[in-house]
Amino acid sequence: MKFPIGLRLNAKINNITKLGFFVTLPHHHHGLIFYKDFGDKWESAKNKYSVGDEVRVVIINNHQGKISLSLSQVNNPDLVDPTNDFKDSEDFTPLVKLVADSTKKIADLKNSIEQSDQ
Structure with missing residues (x-):
């Protein structure tokens, strides 16, 4: 499965670390929601979400198979979903x-x- 920038999909949180949320995407791919995506709400986000939670994310970067995701930009109209x-x-x-x-x-x-x- 290809993961173009702007694609919205559901992901399952695998791990919550200092870097952010590591998630599993469809077809056993993995991505990261970097802690800076949450801005000053990072500490509360770590408490709000748990391992196993399903979240709606948007692909913001896909470089050499390393997929960067965002929760905060899911509704960003500038990130056009190519499947829409x-x-x-x-x-x-x-x-x-x-x-x-x-x-x-x-x-x-x-x-x-x-x-x-x-």
């Missing part, structure tokens, strides 16, 4: 417009029904 069907905003815009138009049409229909009932 809507990764290109131009592809997503028509869908958003369709939903907005549909919502307005439904509201208009409800109003016309309510007026005809009166």
Whole structure:
């Protein structure tokens, strides 16, 4: 399995050390969530998570098989998930417009029904 930058996936915490969280990824690959990812919340993060916990992570670097992960950047829109069907905003815009138009049409229909009932 390839692990491109931006890919979001679930990981299982194997070990918590001074360096950070060592995790297992799908297909028995391993990665590290470096302690600096937590900023000044590193001490509380060590107490919040335990070995065996499953966490949602994003790939932030993959150099020669060494996979760097982040918990704090999972929702970062600048890290585009290459597996996301809507990764290109131009592809997503028509869908958003369709939903907005549909919502307005439904509201208009409800109003016309309510007026005809009166």
